[in-house]
Amino acid sequence: MSYDPPPYRPYPPPPDASPSYDTYPWAPQQEPEPAAARRPQRHAALGHHSDLRILRSAYRWQRRVATLTALGYFTLFLILSAFAPSFMTSTVTDGLPTGLLLALIQVPVTWLAIALYETTARRHVDPIADRIRKQAQLDAKREEAR
Secondary structure (H helix, E strand, C coil): CCCCCCCCCCCCCCCCCCCCCCCCCCCCCCCCCCCCCCCCCCCCCHHHCCHHHHHHHHHHHHHHHHHHHHHHHHHHHHHHHHHCHHHHHCEEECCEEHHHHHHHHHHHHHHHHHHHHHHHHHHHHHHHHHHHHHHHHHHHHHHHHC
């Protein structure tokens, strides 16, 4: 299953600030920048767009997959132990009960949950985090240039 984020749509720029009033006449007055000198922003600042929301939902999905894999199997094992004792005591091969086999399978299932966690991190979460990191670095460089 792949996750395609929605297309980037920046928020509209905030309206101009309200006119300043001479509340403190002793404070130095700043001349407003002429409109021609201001550079229009091509994109909204880092905290104003939905990339962080997308990152949080991808990370949340990643945690759920890994957690439900490990805990789901363990819960299934506990339910079978409590409500199906005859199934758990039946033998798979000579001397190996089903319950012991299912308990031993818990270790590979835990490894599977770890592998799923790492795979979903590489495939879904890390690219979004890298994109946000690069955008933040570009924003910082643009702010330094001003």
